[in-house]
Amino acid sequence: MPLSDPSHDAPLGSTVRRRRSALDFDARTPPMERDELEQLLDFATRDWRADWRGNLGGEATPVERGVDFVSLYLYVHRVLDCEPGVYRWDQANRKIEQLHLGNVQRVAAFLSLEQALAGNSCFTVSMVADLGEVARVFGNRGYRYVYFEAGAIGQRLYVGAEALGWNATGIGAFYDDDVHRYLGFLEEGTDSVDASVRQAEKAALVMLGSPTSRAASHDRDPREFAPVISESGEENPASPEHLQEKSNDALSRTDPRKLTRQVIYHFAVGRAVPDPRVEA
Numbered sequence: 001m002p003l004s005d006p007s008h009d010a011p012l013g014s015t016v017r018r019r020r021s022a023l024d025f026d027a028r029t030p031p032m033e034r035d036e037l038e039q040l041l042d043f044a045t046r047d048w049r050a051d052w053r054g055n056l057g058g059e060a061t062p063v064e065r066g067v068d069f070v071s072l073y074l075y076v077h078r079v080l081d082c083e084p085g086v087y088r089w090d091q092a093n094r095k096i097e098q099l100h101l102g103n104v105q106r107v108a109a110f111l112s113l114e115q116a117l118a119g120n121s122c123f124t125v126s127m128v129a130d131l132g133e134v135a136r137v138f139g140n141r142g143y144r145y146v147y148f149e150a151g152a153i154g155q156r157l158y159v160g161a162e163a164l165g166w167n168a169t170g171i172g173a174f175y176d177d178d179v180h181r182y183l184g185f186l187e188e189g190t191d192s193v194d195a196s197v198r199q200a201e202k203a204a205l206v207m208l209g210s211p212t213s214r215a216a217s218h219d220r221d222p223r224e225f226a227p228v229i230s231e232s233g234e235e236n237p238a239s240p241e242h243l244q245e246k247s248n249d250a251l252s253r254t255d256p257r258k259l260t261r262q263v264i265y266h267f268a269v270g271r272a273v274p275d276p277r278v279e280a
Helices: 012-018 034-044 105-111 131-163 176-182 193-202 211-217 250-254
Strands: 070-076 085-090 095-101 123-130 167-171 261-270
Touching (some): 034 095, 034 131, 070 105, 070 131, 105 176, 105 193, 131 261, 176 261
Antiparallel strands (some): 085 095, 167 261
């Protein structure tokens, strides 16, 4: 059920006209309220009308219930009353489910193809689809339906964030297999995700220019790299199984080509830095 008594409402026309993709987010601004986060996720994942979803009426063949194939995994950085870490949106119960606690700014930035904005946001999302299930229900055409669904969620995140006074951006570039490893869908192998993050930071690619990384750089010798992931613990989850909704077979956990669940899209929400194209 949708959240009752939403705290914000806004006219669609003016909201859509000012909606644009943020270039980056300012990590120094006040954090988002938890009820805003939950209202936004509730809005983004409500049912929407499409023939293949079986809700237009007059469909030739019945569509199975539960045709929402995209799950949302959140990297939460700055949300009041919500400890930083990895969460999953529980669509059935309309609430976020805590999976792992810890500062995940660096790993979110790395997984999003080393883009600082994914760590500077209030939260970043990995949209993960169950391609095995969608193929079972719809066959090959189901692959397109997954992207339709991810696109619909993304556009609602754009509009919903603007309506709540925040900003958003879609992130279409990410390290697929590293996302899968971090969320526990693939085995780590010889190189951990955390090791990949450290290597990228050594090359000065991750979190460039962010307030967080600038502050951290004052505390370390630039000739030597000795990162502190977080005061509370490691960014890597304690165990991959803890992040899994259900177990995959051994082959799918070791061979990326056999994965049933795969990342489709990334998205981030926060307070945008000024856009010179608009301010000029």
